[in-house]
Amino acid sequence: MTSNSGIRIPSRLPLLLTHEGVLLPGSTMRISVDTARNMQLVKSRLLKGTSLKSTIIGVIPNTRDPEHDTEDLPTLHRIGTAGLAVQVVGSNWPKPHYTLLITGLCRFRVAQLRKERPFPVGEVEQLDKLEQYASADAADAAGADGELGELSQRFYQVAVQLLSMLDMSVPVVAKLRRLLDSLPRETLPDVLAAMIRTSNQEKLQVLDAVGLEERFKKTLPLLTRQIEGLKLLQKTRKPRPDDDKKVLAVRRGGVFPGRQFSLEEDGEDEDGDDMALLDRKVRGVNMPEPALRVCLKELKRLKKMPQSMPEYALTRNYLELMVELPWSKSTTDCLDIRAARVLLDSDHYAMEKLKRRVLEYLAVRQLKRALKGPILCFVGPPGVGKTSVGRSIARTLGREFHRIALGGVCDQSDIRGHRRTYVGSMPGRIINGLKTVGVNNPVFLLDEVDKLGKSLQGDPAAALLEVLDPEQNHSFTDHYLNVAFDLSQVLFIATANTTATIPPALLDRMEVLQVPGYTQEEKVEIGHRHLIPHQLEQHGLTPQQLQIPQDTTTDIISRYTREAGVRSLERKYGAICRAVAVKVAEGHKAAKPDAPLPGPSHAAGEAGAHEQEGGERRLWGTPTWPCPLRCP
Ligand SMILES: Nc1ncnc2c1ncn2[C@@H]1O[C@H](COP(=O)(O)OP(=O)(O)OP(=O)(O)O)[C@@H](O)[C@H]1O
Numbered sequence: 249m250t251s252n253s254g255i256r257i258p259s260r261l262p263l264l265l266t267h268e269g270v271l272l273p274g275s276t277m278r279i280s281v282d283t284a285r286n287m288q289l290v291k292s293r294l295l296k297g298t299s300l301k302s303t304i305i306g307v308i309p310n311t312r313d314p315e316h317d318t319e320d321l322p323t324l325h326r327i328g329t330a331g332l333a334v335q336v337v338g339s340n341w342p343k344p345h346y347t348l349l350i351t352g353l354c355r356f357r358v359a360q361l362r363k364e365r366p367f368p369v370g371e372v373e374q375l376d377k378l379e380q381y382a383s384a385d386a387a388d389a390a391g392a393d394g395e396l397g398e399l400s401q402r403f404y405q406v407a408v409q410l411l412s413m414l415d416m417s418v419p420v421v422a423k424l425r426r427l428l429d430s431l432p433r434e435t436l437p438d439v440l441a442a443m444i445r446t447s448n449q450e451k452l453q454v455l456d457a458v459g460l461e462e463r464f465k466k467t468l469p470l471l472t473r474q475i476e477g478l479k480l481l482q483k484t485r486k487p488r489p490d491d492d493k494k495v496l497a498v499r500r501g502g503v504f505p506g507r508q509f510s511l512e513e514d515g516e517d518e519d520g521d522d523m524a525l526l527d528r529k530v531r532g533v534n535m536p537e538p539a540l541r542v543c544l545k546e547l548k549r550l551k552k553m554p555q556s557m558p559e560y561a562l563t564r565n566y567l568e569l570m571v572e573l574p575w576s577k578s579t580t581d582c583l584d585i586r587a588a589r590v591l592l593d594s595d596h597y598a599m600e601k602l603k604r605r606v607l608e609y610l611a612v613r614q615l616k617r618a619l620k621g622p623i624l625c626f627v628g629p630p631g632v633g634k635t636s637v638g639r640s641i642a643r644t645l646g647r648e649f650h651r652i653a654l655g656g657v658c659d660q661s662d663i664r665g666h667r668r669t670y671v672g673s674m675p676g677r678i679i680n681g682l683k684t685v686g687v688n689n690p691v692f693l694l695d696e697v698d699k700l701g702k703s704l705q706g707d708p709a710a711a712l713l714e715v716l717d718p719e720q721n722h723s724f725t726d727h728y729l730n731v732a733f734d735l736s737q738v739l740f741i742a743t744a745n746t747t748a749t750i751p752p753a754l755l756d757r758m759e760v761l762q763v764p765g766y767t768q769e770e771k772v773e774i775g776h777r778h779l780i781p782h783q784l785e786q787h788g789l790t791p792q793q794l795q796i797p798q799d800t801t802t803d804i805i806s807r808y809t810r811e812a813g814v815r816s817l818e819r820k821y822g823a824i825c826r827a828v829a830v831k832v833a834e835g836h837k838a839a840k841p842d843a844p845l846p847g848p849s850h851a852a853g854e855a856g857a858h859e860q861e862g863g864e865r866r867l868w869g870t871p872t873w874p875c876p877l878r879c880p
Pocket of ligand 1: 595596597598599628629630631632633634635636637743744745774778779813814815818
């Protein structure tokens, strides 16, 4: 299809050889120019020229491997596209180069190379007609009878199908959709081949297809391939048919028939509609009306917010916390006083007064379930079992146990949380604890209330007043949540070493139970009933592998520990177990551990009876050891 009518391109064209792709007539391409040859062409032709003619250049795909391209002119591809340089932008960074915006006009064939330096100029033969598409000549193609007519009609239909599948929000797609009917059909193969996903090799084949029939035939399979690819993509993204119904049902406040939504459904949301999932969770956790209202309001804001906004993450975290809190989840109390007595006795030796009071408390709770207070506070020296009694109470009641260490806390937001306007805000320890245990009626052990501090950030003891007051704590408001959470079901137990440093207002809200230190006999009993079996188990030993006689314990207590509680005694047992574990692991039949017993002896008068080595006393193999320990 040669041309001898319509607008003609100059018969001599400067030739721009490019590696960057194939410019097809009817499409626009950005070409970066940095080789000496091409730079010279831009400078002396495009930048210096003043006529329209001077802005037309020939663009020829450079088929030589870019890695091995040299200054010598490569063998020119026989066909190129005459293009109009619409824009030229120069830059010196990172190296001097120009960026050209070129619109393809028509095909040409290089008839003869006129000069090679500083840039090639060729005598060209125009192959496509220009600007006469709407004329009778072009209409011939569209309306042509026979094979070409059919081919062009089929091509048009496939193009319509393809454009209907593409995203209309992309400007070029929308424009092409508008112009499709008015564009001459012979231009469609070039325009569409430039637009769809094709390799440079395929584009080169389209460029080389000078005959219209051949061009239709070359481009049609490319279009069909693109349509198939799009179909496949749509199929893999296809939502499940009942999904929309589900989301709608929930958004309207209803529940999808036949099933309740639970938090465990996370994994099922294959389509990533996590907003709908969050919505479901918010409605499904049965939170009180005011909290639900706040959550729905936040959810509404979240849906309108772009994900890139910093507030998006904050709001999302807030909502995630709200749905995780145990608003209505609780465990059932098992209130059997006899069982409780047995359990307390089996867990702890002695402590009669304390155990009696705990049993009284549990008995009243059995008779009156909604018991408000009192808050028990165990006060005593370290290691007398205050914390472990708290744990036993939780076990007897069948409740979750959570310990909140208050030692050194001097910021009231530790208890009450930070307001959400604060950067890095988070809820306080009470709300965090509830989230951890996942029920609203756990046993909270407020450990070391006597060691609360005070600072410029407020008085944490003051924040605890609201938490511990049974008259107020049904509407405890954490600053982060900003809605009330009912703490009245939580059983608070506090521990302290002394009442002297507990703020009076706080002390006034608690019932103090003194836990005195143990006598030597009690310690021996505790040691043998509880501590030794526990340590043996911790170190993987059996009672047959290590037996510690009572006299030995008495000796350890009087010579190696000086304490009201039994923590040091437990540590000494631990040291013995470790030393025996080494011997057992070495396969000794009857061995005595070599490890020295850490810590000084308090019975200075009897110190001579013990070996002294490196300033440490040996427990094992001493002549005066009252009753040698037995190990295999
Ligand atoms: N009467 C007891 N019967 C059995 N074990 C006990 C008894 N008293 C203390 N223990 C044991 O002593 C260890 C220390 O107890 P715990 O941590 O409860 O002490 P505490 O009074 O809370 O100390 P602190 O004030 O330092 O926190 C635990 O392993 C505990 O089981």
